[in-house]
Amino acid sequence: MFSMQAQLINASGLHARPASDFVKLAKSFASRITVRRPEQADAVNAKSIVMILSQGFCKGTTIEITAEGPDEEAAAMALAELIHSGFGEM
Amino acid sequence: MDGASIRLTGIAVSGGIAFGHTFLYHPELPEIRCDRFETPPEPHIAAYEHSLHAAAEQLSGICRSLQARGRDAAQIFAAQLEILQDEEMDICVRGAIAEERLTAAAAVEQVYEQFAQLLAQTADPLIAARAADIRDIKLRLQRVLLGLESADLSLLPPGTVLVARDLFPSDTALLDPSCIAAIVTELGNQTSHTAILAKGLGIPAVLAVRGAMEAIPPHTVCAVDALSGEVFCRPEEALCVHLRSKQASFQEDALRQQxxxxxxxxxxxxxxxxxxxxxxxxxxxxxxxxxxxxxxxxxxxxxxxxxxxxxxxxxxxxxxxxxxxxxxxxxxxxxxxxxxxxxxxxxxxxxxxxxxxxxxxxxxxxxxxxxxxxxxxxxxxxxxxxxxxxxxxxxxxxxxxxxxxxxxxxxxxxxxxxxxxxxxxxxxxxxxxxxxxxxxxxxxxxxxxxxxxxxxxxxxxxxxxxxxxxxxxxxxxxxxxxxxxxxxxxxxxxxxxxxxxxxxxxxxxxxxxxxxxxxxxxxxxxxxxxxxxxxxxxxxxxxxxxxxxxxxxxxxxxxxxxxxxxxxxxxxxxxxx
Known part of the structure; x- marks a missing residue:
């Protein structure tokens, strides 16, 4: 299991196109991947656009990405990197 | 059954006569009961998987057709395609079939409704509005599972005689007018939305045809006379000849007016x-x-x-x-x-x-x-x-x-x-x-x-x-x-x-x-x-x-x-x- 935290810096947060990009990238890995706010217990499936949208992650939110599986380290790092990049909105 | 011709009447709007094949537009769906089964779940899982493929194909088809016509609505269906491929919902539906022994249609009903409510409850109105998309996809899957025809108006073949109880702007927004030979509805009149649409596009339309949805069979040859307000299913040859000559003189008049x-x-x-x-x-x-x-x-x-x-x-x-x-x-x-x-x-x-x-x-x-x-x-x-x-x-x-x-x-x-x-x-x-x-x-x-x-x-x-x-x-x-x-x-x-x-x-x-x-x-x-x-x-x-x-x-x-x-x-x- 491998976890990383990243803060959303783009204006629209994890909504609309950024949410869609995030889920697409997550689906390209074999590992089971979840995300949650570090202060919350419940994590949601990162490969589910509906679950991601339901969380209402907005700009400034810190997200903890947890991956478990053969490519867990690469998966968590790639997703954190996508968040840091601002989804091309910067 | 076959062969008998049927004649119905209504209010003629927009003029002209057209021949085509009927398509019955049933946007509503029979109630899905919470059916459970005793047999092994594999066939139900297979049915669910088949419906996923079919729905994905329909959605991609709609996207391509709308994009080709330069329509913004294509984005709505691209987003629906993404929801269709949602992993969490997929896991839940499979679980509901395998463990709760729900039929595929009932499992889709339960899971999609639950996720739609999850989104509907969010504070952000943009996200809450996506619940409608989930319900739309749910109906699409269930139509496949129940063996019903897709209710898409965006993918009709050329020469379609569209038969509906009524058409709303949100339905007709997706229509490809070049594929619609004629329109027949049970409701509406000279001034209804459908009439205005038909006149604007020059599509022959007969509205206020009582009992059209029951009387008109699907995928049947049909002649629509929007000069007299008559609709004929399986018209006999003599009638066709008459209608064609009437159509010719109508077109002559139209040409003169042009x-x-x-x-x-x-x-x-x-x-x-x-x-x-x-x-x-x-x-x-x-x-x-x-x-x-x-x-x-x-x-x-x-x-x-x-x-x-x-x-x-x-x-x-x-x-x-x-x-x-x-x-x-x-x-x-x-x-x-x-x-x-x-x-x-x-x-x-x-x-x-x-x-x-x-x-x-x-x-x-x-x-x-x-x-x-x-x-x-x-x-x-x-x-x-x-x-x-x-x-x-x-x-x-x-x-x-x-x-x-x-x-x-x-x-x-x-x-x-x-x-x-x-x-x-x-x-x-x-x-x-x-x-x-x-x-x-x-x-x-x-x-x-x-x-x-x-x-x-x-x-x-x-x-x-x-x-x-x-x-x-x-x-x-x-x-x-x-x-x-x-x-x-x-x-x-x-x-x-x-x-x-x-x-x-x-x-x-x-x-x-x-x-x-x-x-x-x-x-x-x-x-x-x-x-x-x-x-x-x-x-x-x-x-x-x-x-x-x-x-x-x-x-x-x-x-x-x-x-x-x-x-x-x-x-x-x-x-x-």
């Missing part, structure tokens, strides 16, 4: 009549008009899940102004409620929607919505001649409130240094009798008026124009309607202010001579009717029209008026020969 299409409409004694066009943002043709008498802005709100923002509206209004190329554009502010509802603006259900909170009444209540539209319209006015038309004005108080808000928005644009046309004319739709009776006072205050004869007639006659049971009471040619029209025209002529007619009556070739005789010099209709109306105007003199109008005003019943018009037409055509 010569007039791009000409100026002038009476035989040289009085020019300005011909306007009613447009709705799709398939608009402004080439044959003198001005745009009605730009319905509702279209922007139809095929989207969220309200269009100011910038989106501005871009669309600019596009229309540019397309008009110097011709005056009459932009009517949002006219929804009544028979028009839109998904992005859910409204409370009313017992009497036509007497309810619709059009201006609605936008005066939803100030932010109104402001963003007025801002977008005013900004676009800097790019070409435009006037703003408020729908559903019942009193001068209504007009003053709308005008005050428009002035407020103008001051806002002033402080921001945004350009707009300062002397933009502000006018009213006359469709409510209370303002029609005060036409002289209205003419003094407003810059112009446009008469919506459809609603004016329904309010004057107290007959719901969509209710087939009172169709005979909806009297377009009632002497009361004619007298009302004459008074409005006199009042505006005296005040020296422009008045035009933009209702269905303006495009009705039976009515044109009468309207000119009553004093109207501006008539606006869909571009499909231009050729026929101009041809009619070029066939009479103002003097003849005036005499006809005087006779009509002396009639005591609609029946007498119609008889008079029929006699006049047969005399006219006798002279032509």
């Amino acid at each position: 010569k007039y299409r791009y000409r100026q409409a002038v009476t035989t004694d040289g009085v020019p009549i300005e011909i306007g066009v009613n447009i709705g943002g799709q398939n608009d043709d402004l080439a044959s008009c003198d001005y745009c008498g009605l730009f319905r802005t509702e279209f922007l709100f139809l095929d989207r899940q969220i309200l269009p923002d100011e910038q989106t509206q501005f871009a669309e209004y600019c596009r229309v102004v540019e397309q008009a190329d110097g011709k005056l554009v009459t932009l009517r502010t949002l006219d929804i409620g009544g028979d028009k509802s839109v998904p992005c603006l859910p409204l409370p259900k009313e017992d009497n929607p036509f007497l309810g909170c619709r059009a201006l009444r609605l936008t005066l209540n939803r100030r932010e919505l109104f402001r963003s539209q007025l801002r977008a319209a005013l900004r676009a006015s800097a790019y070409g001649p435009m006037q703003i038309l408020y729908p559903m004005v019942g009193s001068l108080t209504d007009f003053r409130r709308a005008k005050a808000l428009t002035r407020e928005v103008m001051r806002e644009l002033d402080t921001e240094g945004v350009p707009y046309r300062r002397d933009i004319p502000l006018g009213i739709m006359i469709e409510i009798p209370s303002i029609a009776l005060l036409a002289d006072m209205a003419a003094d205050e407003v810059d112009f008026a446009s008469i919506g004869t459809n609603d004016l007639c329904q309010y004057l006659c107290a007959a719901d124009r969509l209710n087939p049971a009172v169709a005979e009471y909806y009297e377009t040619f009632s002497p009361a309607v004619l007298r009302c029209l004459r008074e409005i025209c006199r009042a505006f002529d005296r005040a020296g202010k422009p008045v035009s007619i933009c209702g269905e009556m303006a495009g009705d070739t039976r009515a044109v001579k009468l309207l000119v005789g009553l004093g109207y010099r501006r008539l606006s209709m869909s571009s499909g009717q231009h050729a026929a109306v101009k041809a009619a105007i070029c066939g009479f003199s103002l003097e003849e029209a005036r005499v006809l109008a005087e006779k009509a005003l002396a009639c005591r019943t609609q029946e007498e008026v119609l008889r008079l018009l029929d006699e006049d037409r047969s005399c006219g055509s006798a002279l032509l020969v």
